[in-house]
Amino acid sequence: MAEHYDIVIVGAGPAGLAAAEAALGQGARVAWLDAQVTAGGQVWRKDVRYGWPRRVESIVAKLLDHPNATWMPQTQVIAAEQNALLLQDERQALGVTYGALILAAGARELLLPFPGWTLPGVTGAGGLQALAKQGWPLSGRRVVIAGSGPLLLAAAATAKRHGAQVLGIYEQASQAAVHGFARTLWRWPGKALQAAALRCELAGTPYRCGSIVARATGNDALQLIEVDGPNGVQRIECELLAVGYGLVPNVELAQMLGCAMKREAAHPYVAVDDSQRTSIANVYAAGELCGIGGRDCAWLEGRIAGLAATGSAIEASLLRQQRLARRFAANLREHFKLNPCIHDLADPDTLICRCEDVPLRALENFDDARSAKLATRCGMGACQGRVCGTALAELGRFPRSGQRPPLFPARLSTLGDLPSPSDTEGLF
Amino acid sequence: MGMNQVRIAIDGQALDVPAGISVAAAIAQLRLPFRRSVGGQPRTAFCGMGVCFECRVRIDGIAQQRACMVPVREGMQVLTDG
Ligand code: FES
Numbered sequence: 334m335a336e337h338y339d340i341v342i343v344g345a346g347p348a349g350l351a352a353a354e355a356a357l358g359q360g361a362r363v364a365w366l367d368a369q370v371t372a373g374g375q376v377w378r379k380d381v382r383y384g385w386p387r388r389v390e391s392i393v394a395k396l397l398d399h400p401n402a403t404w405m406p407q408t409q410v411i412a413a414e415q416n417a418l419l420l421q422d423e424r425q426a427l428g429v430t431y432g433a434l435i436l437a438a439g440a441r442e443l444l445l446p447f448p449g450w451t452l453p454g455v456t457g458a459g460g461l462q463a464l465a466k467q468g469w470p471l472s473g474r475r476v477v478i479a480g481s482g483p484l485l486l487a488a489a490a491t492a493k494r495h496g497a498q499v500l501g502i503y504e505q506a507s508q509a510a511v512h513g514f515a516r517t518l519w520r521w522p523g524k525a526l527q528a529a530a531l532r533c534e535l536a537g538t539p540y541r542c543g544s545i546v547a548r549a550t551g552n553d554a555l556q557l558i559e560v561d562g563p564n565g566v567q568r569i570e571c572e573l574l575a576v577g578y579g580l581v582p583n584v585e586l587a588q589m590l591g592c593a594m595k596r597e598a599a600h601p602y603v604a605v606d607d608s609q610r611t612s613i614a615n616v617y618a619a620g621e622l623c624g625i626g627g628r629d630c631a632w633l634e635g636r637i638a639g640l641a642a643t644g645s646a647i648e649a650s651l652l653r654q655q656r657l658a659r660r661f662a663a664n665l666r667e668h669f670k671l672n673p674c675i676h677d678l679a680d681p682d683t684l685i686c687r688c689e690d691v692p693l694r695a696l697e698n699f700d701d702a703r704s705a706k707l708a709t710r711c712g713m714g715a716c717q718g719r720v721c722g723t724a725l726a727e728l729g730r731f732p733r734s735g736q737r738p739p740l741f742p743a744r745l746s747t748l749g750d751l752p753s754p755s756d757t758e759g760l761f
Numbered sequence: 762m763g764m765n766q767v768r769i770a771i772d773g774q775a776l777d778v779p780a781g782i783s784v785a786a787a788i789a790q791l792r793l794p795f796r797r798s799v800g801g802q803p804r805t806a807f808c809g810m811g812v813c814f815e816c817r818v819r820i821d822g823i824a825q826q827r828a829c830m831v832p833v834r835e836g837m838q839v840l841t842d843g
Contacts, residue, residue, distance in 0.1 A: 367828065456808070456809060462830070467786045468787075
């Protein structure tokens with residue numbers, strides 16, 4: 334028996350939280366779910382040592398207490414059909430039906446292959462931040478943070494707070510581009526403040542622009558990295574390397590629902606109108622899903638979606654702020670554009686598919702993901718191509734292919750509940 | 762810090778860890794690989810957020826659990842595939 338809710342919200346980051354708050358404020362019965370055990374998403378992930386930022390803590394506490402809200406932690410969407418979702422939590426499969434669905438699945442990191450990226454000790458940049466907040470031991474460890482974007486600063490600050498010795502932050506964008514970005518910050522005073530606060534926290538940590546980690550080496554674990562920068566190649570001994578090249582939207586569920594997509598460079602995002610409506614009736618999307626826009630943008634769009642999905646009026650000022658936040662994101666994207674030589678870091682022996690250990694060399698003779706997958710198993714593993722498929726799209730090899738159910742590896746008992754057997758044809 | 766400790770076992774080795782940390786963070790304290798790849802390479806947690814599946818281990822008899830998504834619980838038995 335499927336439980337019915339007026340609004341079901343997938344994702345409990347800023348967009349999902351704002352949507353829940355807005356919809357509850359209009360008297361709706363709301364279910365909100367997230368794959369993680371606690372709400373907050375990635376940007377507001379609860380730190381086991383330092384907790385949440387106070388504002389987030391009070392938002393979450395209010396939602397958890399609300400009589401019309403049902404919180405479903407550690408819950409993933411496995412399959413969907415019209416106005417219904419099949420969910421799986423830690424113990425069981427369950428169905429829900431909805432009046433409106435708000436997708437707020439956020440983003441994941443753009444993780445790109447380079448020689449040595451599979452060594453223990455190499456993580457994403459946001460990845461290291463997430464692990465630190467989970468209690469990953471960092472005290473006294475020598476850490477290098479690299480890749481691109483302001484997330485590197487946030488990751489470095491978290492690592493330092495957890496006792497890491499951050500040897501340096503290596504940003505791929507040129508110094509001119511980063512300075513150009515800094516000069517535009519006055520237009521977004523809140524952002525300028527955040528940047529200033531981070532700079533204070535990171536005083537004494539080297540920040541080098543125009544620098545790319547070209548290689549990581551070590552016997553069974555990371556020992557040494559090579560950073561290619563304006564002054565040539567530098568070798569750095571470290572135990573942890575955190576590299577992230579920005580974020581990509583988690584569009585898999587929206588794709589499965591048939592929502593129309595747009596593309597930002599190689600990566601799809603969900604097309605929405607001014608009220609965050611997707612092309613599918615009663616399905617809304619907000620935040621990173623609609624193109625990487627950052628935390629403030631996600632919050633505003635979540636609120637807009639929550640109001641629209643309950644048929645409520647949306648204040649003009651809300652829409653104005655949202656447009657401003659989107660302009661900030663566009664500005665950031667422009668200044669932190671990836672240097673194309675990052676696409677050529679992998680050598681023929683570099684593993685592209687980490688699940689199936691498929692090297693770049695094995696993919697040379699294919700020009701679409703499907704034939705490469707059938708011949709090499711690239712993208713067939715547990716991550717279902719979330720890492721390698723996204724990387725190959727970024728590298729300009731193959732475009733991302735659409736997602737079919739189950740969206741995550743599901744337990745067999747859950748699959749027994751799949752709405753129609755034809756949906757899963759050819760999967761097993 | 763004032764955090765409560767819980768006792769778990771990783772590959773049969775008892776370990777006291779702060780309550781609330783993830784299984785991934787607990788395994789990292791022992792500096793163990795999480796799994797061997799199909800080609801036999803050691804792997805550890807990579808994305809930290811449930812995307813890459815590099816951190817999968819067996820937890821209380823259930824295989825293929827993402828260690829970065831599961832908080833430790835008292836008495837938990839974790840088996841790496843390292
Ligand atoms: S570290 Fe990627 S899924 Fe756990």
